[in-house]
Every structure is written in C-alpha cells, then in structure tokens.
Amino acid sequence: MAATYVFSYYLIPKYLILKKYAWFALYSCYTLIITSYLSIQSILYALVFLQDFQNEGITPITKTLPFILLGILMIILFAIVLQVIIYLYQTSNEKEQLKQQFLTTELELKKQQLDTLKMQIHPHFLFNSLNTIYGFTLSKKEEAPEMVLKLSNLLDYILYQTQKEKVSLEEELNHIQDYIALEQMRFQDTLLVEFSQQIESPHRQISPMLFLPFVENSFKHGKIINGFLQVEIKIEETKHQLHFYIENTCQANETQQSGIGIKNIQKRLQLLYPQKHELKILQQEQKFIVDLKLSF
Structure with missing residues (x-):
C-alpha cells in the first residue's frame, strides 16, 4: 500500500506525467528495492511469530518468497496502470471541455463581429436613402410618398428580418428591387438598369444583406456617362452555387471608392x-464590376 501511494501520488504526477522519464525510472528502482526489502522483513517476522519460534514443519521460504514479491509487484504495477488510465481520461475530458469552450467563444466572437458589421451597414444605407427622399421633398415631387413607402419596406427588412441568421433568397431579391425602384425615382431618365435573375430555389436560405450594399455602391459611386448611369445586375442560382454579378459605369481615370458597405461585406463573407x-472587384475603363460566387 505504501509503495502504491508513493507511485500514485508522487512519482507518477511529478515525474512520469511531466515526461521526466530518467528521474521516474531512478526513483522507481529505489522504491521497488525498498519495497522488496521491507516485504522480505515482514514475511520473515510474520513466519517467526506465526510458528511461535518453532522451526519444525515450516515450508522453506526460498520456495514462496519470489511468488510473494511477484504478487506485490503486480499489485503495484496494476495501481500504476490504473492511475495512468485515470489521468489520461481526465486529461482527455479537460481537453474536450477546453475545445468546446474555445469553439463557443469563437462563435460568440463571430456573432459579435457580425452584429457590429450589420450596425455599421444599416445607418450608412439609411443615411443615403434619406438624402434621396429629402431632395424629393424639397422639390415637392409627387414620387416622394411612394419613395417613403419603399423605404419603409426596406427599413422593416433591415431592422427586423436581418436580425435572423438566414433569410430566403426571394426576400433578399425583393428588397433589392425596392431599392432599385427608389433609385429610379431619384435618377429619373438618366438611369438605365438591367436586372436579370435565374433562380431555381427562391426559398434557399442565405445570410441577409449580402447583395444590397453592392447594389447601393453602384448607384452611389457610379457616374453618368453619355447622359446615363448604367447598372447591370445578374443573379443566377443553381443547386450548388449562387452567382451575383453587378457592373456600373464610372469614369475611366477615376478610382471608384468601395465605401464602408463593401468593406463590411468582405469581412462578413x-x-x-x-x-x-x-469575390472579385474589378475596374475597367468605364466599368466597375463586382463578381461574387457562393458555394453550397
């Protein structure tokens, strides 16, 4: 028992677990030698007292001592193996718990980052839309009430629907169309928009507000060339991929600024x-192009 406790609570945790194998082997030898010596002494004294100092009829100790010592050593070995198994099990559980904690912390951090990015996108989008409506109200144009209605639909989507982790592709596209309608009222006859879509699964779930910042950026930073601001939007969805493409006219020698919206979308992606x-963002002579492909 003494040897077992020495191995279990001193030698194994202090030397074997810490991979100090040389010291573990040395102290194990010392322990086993001392254990063997004390075991022999105990056996001798036990036999003497049991026989009342009568040596007649005593079995020669040379026949049984090795087996007794072997039994003691086997018990010690069993205790060592059991202690190591317990340690490995506990270590495995602790590693698994740490891994789960790390994954949980990482997910929470990602969620916080996404929430922060969304909060940056919403005021930016709202500011641009309100500026447009403000210009219409100053001019007292009849389109102002309809623009307010379109904007209210977009705000409902931004404030409530985008709090979800996923929305349907159909919802995302509908609100892109609402935004395009707002811009058509603002640009009037100077805007040419081509919006084409080929969708196999309109109810496919995607993260909200993935495409709208790109659309907004094309109107905000696009330039009127030859009397028109031209914007082309293509969306193709198949079983394994979603392809979003948008291009707008821009000045040949002017670098189009992507703004906070696109930068945030890049981080969110x-x-x-x-x-x-x-994601590819290209600028040609008079075109600014965003090409995004998502794989499922």
Whole structure:
C-alpha cells in the first residue's frame, strides 16, 4: 500500500506525467528495492511469530518468497496502470471541455463581429436613402410618398428580418428591387438598369444583406456617362452555387471608392462563408464590376 501511494501520488504526477522519464525510472528502482526489502522483513517476522519460534514443519521460504514479491509487484504495477488510465481520461475530458469552450467563444466572437458589421451597414444605407427622399421633398415631387413607402419596406427588412441568421433568397431579391425602384425615382431618365435573375430555389436560405450594399455602391459611386448611369445586375442560382454579378459605369481615370458597405461585406463573407466564396472587384475603363460566387 505504501509503495502504491508513493507511485500514485508522487512519482507518477511529478515525474512520469511531466515526461521526466530518467528521474521516474531512478526513483522507481529505489522504491521497488525498498519495497522488496521491507516485504522480505515482514514475511520473515510474520513466519517467526506465526510458528511461535518453532522451526519444525515450516515450508522453506526460498520456495514462496519470489511468488510473494511477484504478487506485490503486480499489485503495484496494476495501481500504476490504473492511475495512468485515470489521468489520461481526465486529461482527455479537460481537453474536450477546453475545445468546446474555445469553439463557443469563437462563435460568440463571430456573432459579435457580425452584429457590429450589420450596425455599421444599416445607418450608412439609411443615411443615403434619406438624402434621396429629402431632395424629393424639397422639390415637392409627387414620387416622394411612394419613395417613403419603399423605404419603409426596406427599413422593416433591415431592422427586423436581418436580425435572423438566414433569410430566403426571394426576400433578399425583393428588397433589392425596392431599392432599385427608389433609385429610379431619384435618377429619373438618366438611369438605365438591367436586372436579370435565374433562380431555381427562391426559398434557399442565405445570410441577409449580402447583395444590397453592392447594389447601393453602384448607384452611389457610379457616374453618368453619355447622359446615363448604367447598372447591370445578374443573379443566377443553381443547386450548388449562387452567382451575383453587378457592373456600373464610372469614369475611366477615376478610382471608384468601395465605401464602408463593401468593406463590411468582405469581412462578413470571410466570417459567414469561409473557403466557400469567391469575390472579385474589378475596374475597367468605364466599368466597375463586382463578381461574387457562393458555394453550397
């Protein structure tokens, strides 16, 4: 018992677990030698007292001592193995708990980052839309009430629907169309928009507000060339991929600024679709192009 306690509570945790194998082997030898010596002494004294100092009829100790020592050593070995198994089990559980805590913390951090990015997108989008409506109200144009209605639909989507982790592709596209309608009222005859879509599964779930900042950016930073601001939007959805493409006219020698909206979308894509998205932002002579592909 003494040897078992020495191994279990001193040698194993202090040397074996810490991978100090040389010291563990050395102190194990010392312990086993002392254990063997004390065991022999105990056996000798036990036999003497049991026989009342009568040596007649006593079985020669040389025949049984090795087996007794072997039994003691086997018990010690069993205790060592059991202690190591218990330690490995506890260590495995602790590692699993730490892994779960790390994953939970990482998910919470990503959620906080996404919430922060959304909060940056919403005021930016609202500010641009209100500026448009403000210009219409100053001019007292008849389109102002309809613009307010379109904006209210967009605000409902932004404030409530985007709090969800996923929305349907159909909802996202409907609100893109509402935004385009707002811009058509603002630009009047100077805007040419081509919006085409090929959707196989309109109820497919995607993260909200993925495409609208790109659309907003094309109107905000696009330039009127030859009397028109031209915007082309294509959305194609298949079983395994969603392809979003948008281009707008811009000045040939002017770098179009992407703004906070697109920068945030790039960060959100890295968080929401790691290794599952391909985003290309190109500027040609008189065109600014955004090409986004999502894999499912």
